[in-house]
Structure formats: C-alpha cells, structure tokens
Amino acid sequence: MAQDHLVVFTPSGKRGRFPEGTSVLEAARKLGADLDSVCGGRGICGRCQIAVAEGDFPKHGISSGAAHLTDWNRVEARYTDKRGALASGRRLGCQARLCGDVVIDVPPDSQVHRQVVRKAAEARDIAVDPVVRLHYVEVREPDMDDPSSDLRRLQAALAEQWGLTNTHADLPVLRILQPALRKGRWQVTVAVREGRDIVAIWPGLREKTYGVAVDIGSTTIAAHLADLATGEVLASAGIMNPQIRFGEDLMSRVSFAMLHPNGDKEMTAAVRTALDELIGAVAAEAGIERGDIVETTVVGNPIMHHLFLGLDPIELGGAPFALALDQGLSTPARDLGLAMAPGAFVYTLPCIAGHVGADTAGVVLAEAPHEQEAMTLLVDVGTNAEIVLGNRERILACSSPTGPAFEGAQVSSGQRAAPGAIERVRVDRDTLEPRFKVIGSDLWSDDPGFEDAIAGIGVNGICGSGIIEALAELFLAGVITEDGVIDKAAAERTPRVVPEGRTFSYILREGEPLIAITQGDVRAIQLAKAALHAGVKLLMDRRGGVPAERIRLAGAFGSHIDVTYAMVLGLIPDCDLHQVSSAGNAAGTGARIALLNVASRREIEQIVGKIEKIETAIEPRFQAHFVEAMAFPHKSDPYEKLRQAITLPPRSRTGGEAGPTRGRRRARLSAS
Numbered sequence: 001m002a003q004d005h006l007v008v009f010t011p012s013g014k015r016g017r018f019p020e021g022t023s024v025l026e027a028a029r030k031l032g033a034d035l036d037s038v039c040g041g042r043g044i045c046g047r048c049q050i051a052v053a054e055g056d057f058p059k060h061g062i063s064s065g066a067a068h069l070t071d072w073n074r075v076e077a078r079y080t081d082k083r084g085a086l087a088s089g090r091r092l093g094c095q096a097r098l099c100g101d102v103v104i105d106v107p108p109d110s111q112v113h114r115q116v117v118r119k120a121a122e123a124r125d126i127a128v129d130p131v132v133r134l135h136y137v138e139v140r141e142p143d144m145d146d147p148s149s150d151l152r153r154l155q156a157a158l159a160e161q162w163g164l165t166n167t168h169a170d171l172p173v174l175r176i177l178q179p180a181l182r183k184g185r186w187q188v189t190v191a192v193r194e195g196r197d198i199v200a201i202w203p204g205l206r207e208k209t210y211g212v213a214v215d216i217g218s219t220t221i222a223a224h225l226a227d228l229a230t231g232e233v234l235a236s237a238g239i240m241n242p243q244i245r246f247g248e249d250l251m252s253r254v255s256f257a258m259l260h261p262n263g264d265k266e267m268t269a270a271v272r273t274a275l276d277e278l279i280g281a282v283a284a285e286a287g288i289e290r291g292d293i294v295e296t297t298v299v300g301n302p303i304m305h306h307l308f309l310g311l312d313p314i315e316l317g318g319a320p321f322a323l324a325l326d327q328g329l330s331t332p333a334r335d336l337g338l339a340m341a342p343g344a345f346v347y348t349l350p351c352i353a354g355h356v357g358a359d360t361a362g363v364v365l366a367e368a369p370h371e372q373e374a375m376t377l378l379v380d381v382g383t384n385a386e387i388v389l390g391n392r393e394r395i396l397a398c399s400s401p402t403g404p405a406f407e408g409a410q411v412s413s414g415q416r417a418a419p420g421a422i423e424r425v426r427v428d429r430d431t432l433e434p435r436f437k438v439i440g441s442d443l444w445s446d447d448p449g450f451e452d453a454i455a456g457i458g459v460n461g462i463c464g465s466g467i468i469e470a471l472a473e474l475f476l477a478g479v480i481t482e483d484g485v486i487d488k489a490a491a492e493r494t495p496r497v498v499p500e501g502r503t504f505s506y507i508l509r510e511g512e513p514l515i516a517i518t519q520g521d522v523r524a525i526q527l528a529k530a531a532l533h534a535g536v537k538l539l540m541d542r543r544g545g546v547p548a549e550r551i552r553l554a555g556a557f558g559s560h561i562d563v564t565y566a567m568v569l570g571l572i573p574d575c576d577l578h579q580v581s582s583a584g585n586a587a588g589t590g591a592r593i594a595l596l597n598v599a600s601r602r603e604i605e606q607i608v609g610k611i612e613k614i615e616t617a618i619e620p621r622f623q624a625h626f627v628e629a630m631a632f633p634h635k636s637d638p639y640e641k642l643r644q645a646i647t648l649p650p651r652s653r654t655g656g657e658a659g660p661t662r663g664r665r666r667a668r669l670s671a672s
C-alpha cells in the first residue's frame with residue numbers, strides 16, 4: 001500500500017499526511033491552508049501556484065525537494081503555452097501531486113486571504129476576503145431524456161464542484177444565464193455572494209471582479225474601485241454632492257425635506273444619479289465594464305445614509321433624532337438605481353446614533369479602537385464633530401455641534417481649502433511679523449520667488465488649518481490671550497495689531513485682499529473648539545476621567561491640521577504629541593475594509609451595537625465643560641504633556657470683553 005506523505009504549508013504552518021498522488025490543492029483544502037482557486041483544479045486559472053521549499057527542515061522532520069512532487073504535466077504545459085511561463089520554481093498546485101514529503105510555500109498572490117498592507121501610520125492591514133467569490137463550473141448540457149432547467153443544472157454544478165448547496169438567482173441574473181451558458185459552451189464563471197446569491201455569470205473563465213467603496217459626504221462623494229482579488233485600488237474619483245442645490249448644510253436639507261412634498265425623494269434621486277455617474281467614471285478610468293462590479297459599500301453621515309437609501313430624514317432633524325435603522329444593510333444595487341452586475345448588492349455600514357453615522361462606523365472599523373489597549377480618541381471634524389473614545393473594554397461616541405468655523409466659514413477671510421488659501425502660518429515671537437504658505441505653492445511668503453510662484457493662484461483667504469495655525473501662533477507670540485482676546489497691548493509691539501471698533505485685529509496680509517484675524521474670528525474658533533473639547537470631556541467623564549493615550553484625527557480637516565497647533569488651542573485634550581496623528585480619510589478606508597473583508601461587516605455591526613451613545617444636547621455637564629474649554633488651551637486643564645514639548649505663554653487672563661458663551665448656539669445639525 002502506498003505510503004502517506006507529510007506536507008507542510010507555509011506561511012500558515014498547516015500540516016498533514018496524505019496518500020501518494022493527492023494534489024497539493026486538495027491537500028490544502030483538506031487542511032484549510034490558504035490556497036486560491038477559481039477554476040476548481042482544472043489548470044486554467046493559475047490561481048493555485050505554489051513553490052516547493054528545497055532542503056532539510058529538521059523542525060518538521062522533512063527533507064523537501066521539487067522531486068517530491070510529480071513531474072510537470074500536460075495541463076501545466078498547456079497553461080504556460082496559453083498564459084506564459086510561471087515564475088521560476090512555481091507549479092500549479094492543482095496539477096502537482098505528492099510523491100514524497102514536502103514543504104509547500106504559498107506565495108501571497110496565491111493566498112485567498114491576502115493582506116493589503118496599509119501605510120505604517122494606519123491602524124491595521126486588510127485581509128482580502130470579499131463577500132463575492134468567483135467559481136468556474138462545467139454545467140451539464142440539457143438533455144431530452146432528463147429534462148431540467150438551466151438554473152437547476154447550474155445549481156447542481158455549483159453544489160458538486162464547489163460544495164455550494166444553497167445557491168439562488170433572481171430574475172435579472174436569470175436573464176443572462178441562458179446566453180452565458182451557451183456562449184461558454186456550458187462552461188461559465190459564477191460570482192456568488194456569501195455562498196448563496198448568484199450576482200453575475202460570464203461565459204468561460206473569468207478571473208477578475210471589482211467592487212466600489214463609497215463615502216457620501218454632504219459636500220462631496222468619493223469612490224474607490226478595487227480589484228476584489230488583490231484589494232488594489234485601481235481608480236478613484238470624487239464628485240460634488242448634487243444635493244447642495246437643495247441646501248448647503250445638512251439642516252437645510254432636512255428643512256427642504258420638511259417643507260417640500262417629495263423633497264426627500266428629489267434628494268434621493270440626485271445622490272443616486274451622482275453615485276451612478278461616479279461608478280461609471282471609476283469603471284471607465286480602470287478600463288473595466290460596469291457589469292464586472294459585483295459589490296459596493298457605502299458610508300455617510302446619518303442624513304446622507306438615509307437619503308441614499310430613500311429613507312425620509314425628517315426624524316433626524318429634531319429630538320430624539322431617531323434613525324430608521326442602525327444595522328448594516330445589503331440592498332440590491334438595481335433598487336438603488338446603480339448599474340452594476342445584474343445581481344450586485346450595495347452594503348451600507350451601520351449608523352451609530354442619530355448624529356453619528358455610518359461614516360463614523362467606517363472610522364471605527366479603520367482605526368479599530370476596540371482592539372487597542374490604549375485609551376483611544378477618534379475625532380472626525382466636520383461641521384459637527386464625531387467623537388469616539390474607548391479601547392477594548394468599552395467604547396463611547398457622541399457628536400458635538402462645532403459649526404462650520406473649522407471649514408473656514410464664520411471666519412472673516414475664511415474659505416474652503418483650495419488653491420490660494422493660506423494653510424500654514426508662523427509668527428515671529430519678537431517682531432510679531434508673519435509668514436505663511438498658500439495651497440498651490442511650497443514656498444513661504446518670505447522666500448525669494450514667492451510672489452512669482454503664486455502669481456497665477458493669488459492669496460484669496462485662509463482655510464481651516466490656516467486659521468488654527470494663525471491663532472495658535474498669535475497665542476504663542478502673546479498677541480492673543482488665554483481668554484481669546486486680541487490684546488491691545490500688542491498694538492504697541494507691532495503695527496499689525498489695529499483697532500477695529502472696541503476690539504483689535506491682526507493684519508496677516510496687507511494688500512488686496514487684505515487678510516486679517518479679527519476678534520470675531522477668534523471667537524468663532526473658540527466656540528467651535530470649545531464644543532469639540534466639551535464633547536470629548538463628556539466621554540472622558542464616562543470613562544472615569546481616564547485621559548486619552550492616543551488621538552487620531554480623521555477627515556479632511558484632520559488630515560491637514562498640524563496636531564501641535566490643534567493641541568495648543570485645545571481642540572483636543574492633552575496627550576503625548578507622539579501619540580497624536582492624522583487618520584486620513586478613515587471613513588472611506590472603513591468602506592474599503594468592508595468591501596474587501598466580509599468578516600469586517602459582522603465585526604463593525606457588533607461593535608456598533610455595543611458602542612455607548614452619549615447625546616450632548618441633554619447632558620447637563622456639557623455647558624460647564626464648554627465654558628472651561630473656551631480658554632486656550634483650556635481654563636483648568638494644565639496641559640502638562642504639551643508644556644513638556646513646547647513653551648506655552650504664562651497663564652494670565654485679561655477677562656476680555658467677549659463673554660465666553662455669548663452667541664453660543666446649541667442648535668444641531670448646522671451641517672456635517
């Protein structure tokens with residue numbers, strides 16, 4: 001009787017004994033080793049490539065070598081004739097059979113669950129294991145003596161050849177079934193979602209499918225098209241959210257829905273049309289057919305989420321801010337007006353609370369605070385700030401009404417981040433002279449050639465990150481006091497501090513347009529940052545006052561802001577500066593993770609279910625925290641860690657004339 005051979009797979013370490021003649025693919029499947037296959041071992045897809053490790057492996061008690069697999073066979077020769085040579089030392093795992101003990105190396109491109117390595121700064125790599133998988137099948141031809149439908153024979157083939165015993169196809173898929181089977185001469189590739197729903201069928205062998213990860217913001221919609229086998233992003237595009245014509249910010253869109261019959265439906269149609277165009281754009285950029293896109297994932301704030309799904313957002317416009325649903329949801333793409341594969345689905349991530357949406361769920365998925373030992377603070381600053389605090393023990397979330405000041409609105413020279421906007425500012429501590437950089441040029445304003453460099457751009461205003469730096473620098477230079485007053489004493493030190501009514505302004509740039517930091521600007525930022533900080537404090541209270549050990553700033557503002565300046569102004573609480581960083585577009589990353597890894601969907605649904613939601617509007621301590629947080633960086637918090645890193649001005653207050661809470665709006669949803 002033939003002897004069993006020991007096979008060890010690396011990197012998984014899976015090992016077992018198999019009879020002589022067992023294919024490497026078969027052994028891998030039996031052991032649960034990670035070896036891919038689309039064609040089911042027919043030697044046509046090339047996804048099962050392996051290499052034999054040569055030499056002695058005392059750890060495994062094996063002497064391994066290429067001769068311990070059967071010789072190169074005709075199927076492999078046919079494959080290389082058609083598809084080109086394999087890399088040196090590679091074999092097709094479905095063809096190579098055991099004839100001795102071997103250590104088999106499964107290269108990353110042959111692993112089903114391959115890792116997409118994200119940037120070092122990001123929280124974790126993505127294991128590619130999409131919800132839709134491809135299965136090549138040979139289907140029995142119709143037979144007069146044994147009549148059965150094409151669907152039944154396809155289902156039988158999927159059951160026999162892939163163990164998928166419960167497959168289902170609905171009408172749009174059935175419409176392509178018969179032509180695909182005949183064109184492929186009864187050989188087709190079937191895209192199956194979660195082992196059940198047939199979403200697409202192609203004649204012959206198909207090796208690629210694609211998915212789109214979408215972030216629906218109130219201003220822009222961004223989409224990334226990814227290869228579902230490798231996780232690679234092949235095309236990205238953004239588009240303005242056409243709902244802007246119904247209202248700039250979220251509250252005005254809810255008002256539009258309230259005041260206009262079918263207003264919500266108009267906004268739903270607008271966002272769906274835009275997303276459908278965007279999907280067409282990324283498909284065209286990647287040079288693929290829309291019909292090859294088998295899945296889309298979507299994140300967005302609660303109002304964007306509801307409007308996209310066709311759910312009336314009116315309830316989100318007032319207390320108690322009830323969501324229609326907070327679970328993740330899979331919806332046929334065609335029901336949402338999106339042209340993709342005939343049976344494709346759209347998965348929307350779960351919302352956390354009435355003000356904390358699927359975009360924040362995306363941030364949580366990308367940043368994984370639930371896997372951290374360290375107390376982690378995630379802040380996504382838009383017109384509302386979404387705040388998440390916690391670690392593996394417990395996570396809390398809230399939203400705080402920061403208003404649009406961080407986006408340059410409510411600031412006298414403010415503008416959105418665009419070419420010509422001042423984004424970096426430095427103020428000389430002695431002379432109080434400023435220098436700055438504008439978006440579109442790498443030169444500082446006091447560098448030779450600056451004026452030439454910006455000739456085509458101009459200096460038009462100051463964006464959110466610029467105003468944060470300007471205020472922080474002016475505070476550090478002693479022009480702005482701890483209470484946020486532009487100090488009239490500074491007027492004696494520099495002609496740039498000029499009176500304006502009863503208050504003072506600082507001239508950042510002379511000329512046309514004149515760009516000044518006014519007392520009103522400082523107040524607008526104080527109100528916004530105090531709201532943000534107060535929200536953080538509420539969550540910290542619930543965690544027994546434990547400080548944040550790690551802070552991640554998400555979103556566009558979080559990506560551009562200098563974290564040191566953010567801390568100098570007290571937007572965020574005191575923390576070791578090395579532990580504060582930008583999370584980039586974490587919401588979009590979350591959508592991409594949900595696209596590429598099916599298990600992450602269950603993960604985020606479970607986490608969201610456990611997140612404790614805090615409603616800032618009804619928290620009695622919010623106002624007290626807010627008042628304390630008006631000061632730079634904070635009235636009572638000593639910011640000791642920050643003081644170890646930089647020199648803050650000595651603590652003294654002028655008790656300026658602008659009261660700390662004056663003009664404070666507690667209105668919600670001015671936008672996000």
Ligand code: FES
Pocket residue numbers: 025036037038039040041042043044045046047048049092093094095
């Ligand atoms: S499984 Fe397709 S070529 Fe081996």
